[in-house]
Amino acid sequence: MKVDKRLYPHPVLSYYSDDIINSNFKLITSIDTTSDKYVFKVEAKLNNTDIRDLIDNKKAAYAIHIECPTSGFRKMIKSFDPSFNEYISSEYLEGKVEVCSFVIANDVIPQYRNKNFNSDYSNISFVVKKGDVLCIDQDFSFDAVKDTDPLKRISSIFKVKEHRDPKEKTPMTLDLEGEYITINLTKDNFRSYINLRLNRDLEATLASMIIFPALTYVIEYLKGMNGNFDDSYGKKWFRAISRKMKELGYNIEDDEAWSVHPITLSQQLIGDSLTTALKVMHDMQDIEE
Secondary structure (H helix, E strand, O other), X not given: OOOOOOOOOOOOEOOOOOOEOXXXXXXXXXXXXXXXXXXXXXXXXXXXXXXXXXXXXXXXXXXXXXXXXXXXXXXXXEEOOOEEEEXXXXXXXXXXXXXXXXXXXXXXXXXXXXXXEOHHHOOOOEEEOOOOEEEEOOOEEEEEOOOOOOOOOHHHHEEEEEOOOOXXXXXXXXXXXXXXXXXXXXXXXXXXXXXXXXXXXHHHHHHHHHHHHHHHHHHHHHHOOOOOOOOOOOOHXXXXXXXXXXXXXXXXXXXXXXXXXXXXXXXXXXXXXXXXHHHXXXXXXXXXX
């Protein structure tokens, strides 16, 4: 859930309008984790006395809305206390989680007025329905990553398959639309790959030939998105790359992370398969001689 800047049928205390002046509202939300839960710790900062009176009289409430597009989980949490906690099982949150912060009406307010209304509304009262927004803070999102996520190794986010089109002549193509990065090989190439992967000595060689160039392309692709990752947050391959980059000291959403050359970053992410592959091939040549 993303809350766009919008007009309401009554004045709202917000970060983007002057409907209510000389007033501030902020819900500070920190997120901790346990072995099986996410802990949302919320502290409200509100200096508008009229709205605080409504909350004290339980006519309004502080609220956060938590939504996870990947799992479909969504929940509104309300509190009359400016400090409150919420515990959500980690099984419900995966990938990008969106958090929106409000003060909402907890009952019908038939004549809503506020001493800090903008002068345009100073002599007007408004009917506010239960659930209507009275204050709104900026929304934010975070990436819920399970410690038990099996995608620990970058190479595990790739699936190598035979191309669906038997007439395809391009040796290798990529598909980034699914949970995994799919590497499509032509029929003959795929058969060779299946036979060669049975030899563990050739694992690094195959990684250099197939996984490494595919990952380099993906890094180039992400770099070109200029931080607009909305369509990728829920995908396992994106989360795995984001997590691995974080382990390396890079924030995937910072421009600084993309100042590293894609080839260099790919090697840092997947390891030096080239050196290993060359050594294996050199040793095999020595044996033959």
